[in-house]
Every structure is written in C-alpha cells, then in structure tokens.
Amino acid sequence: MESRKIRVRFAPSPTGLLHVGNARTALYNWLFARRMGGDFLLRIEDTDQERSESRYEKQLIEDLRWLGLDWDEGPNEFDAGEKGAYGPYRQSKRLEIYAEHTERLLAEDKAYRCFCTAAELEEERRQDIAAHRPQVYSGKCRILSKPSIHHNLATGKPYAVRLKIEDRPIRFHDMVRGTLEFAPETVSDPILVRSAAGGASAGVPVYNYVVTVDDALMKITHVIRGDDHISNTPKQVAIYEAFGWAVPEFAHLSTILGADRERLSKRHGATSISSFHEMGYLPEAMVNYLALLGWGAEDGKTETFTPGALIQAFSLDRVTPSPAIFDFEKLNWLNRHYIKQVDPARLTALAWDYFKEQMPEKEEASEAVQVWFLHLIELFAPSVNHLDLLTAKAAFIFGFDPEIARADPENAAILAVDSARVVLTELADHVRAHTGAVLPADFSKWMSEIKAATGVKGKELFHPVRIAITGSHSGPEFDKLIPLIEQGAALNIDVPGIRERVERFVGV
Numbered sequence: 001m002e003s004r005k006i007r008v009r010f011a012p013s014p015t016g017l018l019h020v021g022n023a024r025t026a027l028y029n030w031l032f033a034r035r036m037g038g039d040f041l042l043r044i045e046d047t048d049q050e051r052s053e054s055r056y057e058k059q060l061i062e063d064l065r066w067l068g069l070d071w072d073e074g075p076n077e078f079d080a081g082e083k084g085a086y087g088p089y090r091q092s093k094r095l096e097i098y099a100e101h102t103e104r105l106l107a108e109d110k111a112y113r114c115f116c117t118a119a120e121l122e123e124e125r126r127q128d129i130a131a132h133r134p135q136v137y138s139g140k141c142r143i144l145s146k147p148s149i150h151h152n153l154a155t156g157k158p159y160a161v162r163l164k165i166e167d168r169p170i171r172f173h174d175m176v177r178g179t180l181e182f183a184p185e186t187v188s189d190p191i192l193v194r195s196a197a198g199g200a201s202a203g204v205p206v207y208n209y210v211v212t213v214d215d216a217l218m219k220i221t222h223v224i225r226g227d228d229h230i231s232n233t234p235k236q237v238a239i240y241e242a243f244g245w246a247v248p249e250f251a252h253l254s255t256i257l258g259a260d261r262e263r264l265s266k267r268h269g270a271t272s273i274s275s276f277h278e279m280g281y282l283p284e285a286m287v288n289y290l291a292l293l294g295w296g297a298e299d300g301k302t303e304t305f306t307p308g309a310l311i312q313a314f315s316l317d318r319v320t321p322s323p324a325i326f327d328f329e330k331l332n333w334l335n336r337h338y339i340k341q342v343d344p345a346r347l348t349a350l351a352w353d354y355f356k357e358q359m360p361e362k363e364e365a366s367e368a369v370q371v372w373f374l375h376l377i378e379l380f381a382p383s384v385n386h387l388d389l390l391t392a393k394a395a396f397i398f399g400f401d402p403e404i405a406r407a408d409p410e411n412a413a414i415l416a417v418d419s420a421r422v423v424l425t426e427l428a429d430h431v432r433a434h435t436g437a438v439l440p441a442d443f444s445k446w447m448s449e450i451k452a453a454t455g456v457k458g459k460e461l462f463h464p465v466r467i468a469i470t471g472s473h474s475g476p477e478f479d480k481l482i483p484l485i486e487q488g489a490a491l492n493i494d495v496p497g498i499r500e501r502v503e504r505f506v507g508v
C-alpha cells in the first residue's frame with residue numbers, strides 16, 4: 001500500500017469564541033502532526049453565512065497563535081490570504097468544488113434529487129411515529145422516472161440532493177474507540193445539498209458533505225475531533241465510499257465535563273481560550289493542561305510538559321474515550337508552576353497590562369521603574385493563580401485608604417486593643433525621628449525598640465504595624481516589602497513611602 005504522509009486538520013466554524021473543547025481538538029491534531037512529521041491544516045468552516053463572523057475567525061487565529069499551534073496550510077496568520085497547495089481553506093470559497101462533486105454523484109447514480117416538500121417529509125415522519133417505525137426517509141424520490149425528474153426540473157420544483165445509502169452496515173475504525181458499526185437505516189439517505197427555497201438550483205451543501213469532500217481533496221489521513229461528531233461519521237464514510245475515496249482513520253475525543261459531570265459550560269467558569277488569556281493564564285500552562293484532558297503520559301504520573309516534551313510524548317493510543325473533567329484547580333496549579341519559570345522580561349511585559357491604572361506606559365517607563373516593577377511582580381506572582389489577580393494583591397503598594405482599612409472588621413478588632421494604640425504611637429515617634437529612606441535594618445531596629453519600650457510582642461506588635469503600612473494584617477515579609485515601598489517612593493510613580501503611610505494612618 002502506498003504510504004501516505006500524515007495530514008490532519010482543525011476545522012472550526014467561526015461562529016463563536018474558541019473554547020477549551022475545540023482548543024484541545026486543535027492541540028491533539030497539532031501534537032499528532034508534529035509527533036509524526038505530518039502536516040497540520042487549518043480549515044475555516046464558514047458555510048453558515050448567517051452565524052459566521054470574521055471577528056470570530058480573527059480571534060480564533062489569534063488564540064491558536066497564542067497557544068503556539070502553528071499550521072502548515074490554511075489562512076495566513078497576518079493577512080487575509082492563505083498558504084498551502086490544497087486551498088481554498090475557507091469553505092465559503094469552495095462552493096463550486098462542492099457543486100462539481102454533486103454533479104458527479106448524480107451522474108454516477110450515487111445520489112438523487114429529492115423533490116419532497118417539507119410538508120410531505122413531515123407527513124412521512126408523522127406516519128413513522130404513529131406506526132412506531134424508525135424515522136427513515138422512504139426513498140420515494142430514489143425511484144422517480146426520468147420523465148418525472150425532467151418535468152420537475154423544467155417546472156423549477158425545488159429539490160435536495162440525497163446520497164443513496166446501500167443496504168449494508170457502515171463500519172469505520174476509531175483510534176480511540178475501536179471499530180464502530182452503524183445500521184444503514186440510522187443514516188437513511190442523507191441530504192447532501194439542501195433544497196433552495198427559491199427553487200431554481202440546489203441550495204446549500206450540508207456539513208457532512210462538505211467536510212468529506214474537503215477532507216478527501218485535502219488528503220486528510222486522520223480525522224481527530226470531538227465525539228459529538230460520532231453520529232455524523234457513518235454518513236461521511238458513506239460519502240467517501242460513494243466517491244470511491246480512501247476512508248481516513250478517525251479519532252473521536254471525549255466530551256469535557258465540569259466538576260458536577262455536566263457538559264462544561266460558562267456556568268462552570270471561563271471556557272473560552274481568550275478569557276483564559278485575558279485572566280493571565282500562560283499559554284504553556286493552557287497547552288499542558290489541555291493535553292492532560294483525555295491523554296496521559298506513558299509513566300502514568302508525569303504532569304508537567306513543555307510543548308516540546310508533549311510532542312515527544314504524545315500518542316493517540318493513550319487518548320481515553322471516557323469523559324474528561326475540567327479541573328480549574330489543576331489548571332491553576334500548572335499556571336503557578338509556569339509563572340515561577342517565566343523569564344523576567346516576559347513576566348514584566350505580561351504583568352504590565354494589568355497595571356494600566358497604576359503605572360506609566362511600559363515604553364515610557366525608565367529602566368529603574370521597569371526593574372522596580374519586576375521586583376513588585378516577583379514578590380506577588382508566586383501567590384496568584386493567574387496574573388490578573390496581581391492587581392488586587394499589589395494594590396496597597398500604590399496606596400490605600402486608611403479609613404477603609406480601619407473599617408475592615410478583622411483590622412478593627414486588632415486595632416481596638418490598647419496595646420495596638422501604644423504600638424502605633426511608638427511607630428509614629430520612630431518615623432518622625434527618622435531621616436532618609438527606611439531600610440529593613442532600620443525597621444527591625446524600630447520593632448526591637450518598640451518591643452522593649454512597650455513589652456508588646458509577636459502578633460500584637462506586628463499586626464497593627466502591618467495594618468498601618470499595608471492596610472492589612474497579612475502579606476509579604478517586611479524584609480522584602482520595606483525596600484519595595486521605599487524604592488517605589490523614590491521613583492516618579494505614585495507609591496507612598498513608609499513615612500507617608502504612617503503619617504496618613506496614625507497622624508504624625
């Protein structure tokens with residue numbers, strides 16, 4: 001047998017945002033192609049003119065690029081053109097190809113025109129239901145005489161085109177599920193081209209038909225997609241067979257469920273790739289997590305994989321047919337893992353976007369401000385699941401409202417104790433007596449002196465001080481915080497220094 005180059009495709013419809021289920025489909029196709037030295041194609045299934053929007057296509061391309069899933073053929077990444085020898089790669093540009101193929105099937109008697117009206121079909125269905133029969137098209141138009149067909153065509157009667165299904169089971173091999181078999185009546189004589197309301201010509205070709213024509217003409221060897229398409233596959237196999245085309249291998253990926261085992265939806269939280277991007281998940285964490293949604297490493301335990309390691313490790317044999325549960329905690333864990341490894345320049349650039357209100361434009365910031373910002377982010381990044389949470393975590397660095405801090409019930413309870421008042425009065429004295437920037441060593445000395453002078457120690461000592469400086473009784477260690485605050489205060493950004501904070505809070 002001629003050995004064919006492995007070619008796979010991701011074929012999204014640009015009718016909405018790319019969500020995690022389809023992104024995983026794209027990823028598995030990409031990994032398989034890269035692992036096997038094959039081609040990965042991107043094809044835009046935009047025959048649904050009403051629901052397809054170019055903004056979704058743009059977003060989709062951006063999301064794939066962000067995830068690092070590059071394609072060998074398909075729409076160009078940066079302009080409206082395309083690359084590859086099997087185009088066009090947008091179905092809306094392939095209508096003539098489908099029409100030619102329909103003519104061929106009709107000429108070879110593999111398909112026929114069905115002139116049944118919607119009302120007639122409805123009546124058939126009603127009778128099937130009443131007789132407790134499966135709802136299968138009767139095949140009435142299969143046996144129309146040539147003169148009746150000519151008459152119908154001459155009088156402009158609208159028609160659909162249906163495939164003649166042969167009376168034998170339809171089988172195909174699924175790499176995840178094994179061999180699947182369907183009785184011919186489950187497929188009936190499927191419509192390939194819908195009837196056009198106006199009548200003059202046949203109407204819009206249906207998904208099952210165009211996807212098959214495209215996959216065959218684009219020489220796709222493996223169709224990897226969601227298991228919601230399993231029931232479509234026998235129809236597609238019948239179309240391959242009618243054309244005499246080689247049937248590809250299939251791999252239907254399991255459904256993704258939420259923790260409650262319901263189909264993953266917005267109810268469970270973010271589901272679109274662009275929202276994970278906006279929330280500050282790193283693409284390498286996303287790719288790593290999506291890979292684990294239905295696939296596992298050979299050793300049964302490795303969970304962190306860079307994209308390169310995934311390519312080496314990936315195989316369709318290890319894809320499971322059972323549903324995958326989307327676990328936000330695990331994604332967060334992976335994201336934290338990758339945040340810790342991001343190089344400083346990239347971390348600064350990524351985090352800057354979330355500090356538009358507090359920071360000048362990155363391009364306008366001095367070297368010193370950029371270095372300071374990196375220190376800020378390095379201090380807080382290990383404690384966030386995703387980068388958009390940095391803004392809230394680090395907000396107090398840019399100042400806080402003493403009244404709001406005092407009103408917080410936990411703070412209020414800490415401040416209500418007599419010793420807290422004493423400690424804060426002492427703190428104010430030390431701040432007043434100090435000149436120049438406060439160093440961590442100065443601060444430690446103050447704390448020892450306050451402790452000696454007041455006899456207050458531990459939490460009773462540190463919590464009121466922390467509230468006065470940060471607005472909260474918990475947070476990063478003072479040794480890191482003090483220099484960050486003082487260096488920030490010395491720069492041309494809006495960061496109050498230690499003295500100013502204590503002045504505002506206690507009054508000096």
Ligand code: GLU
Nearest residue numbers: 011012013045211225229
């Ligand atoms: N446009 C279809 C979808 O997004 C493609 C399915 C397939 O891969 O065949 O579900």
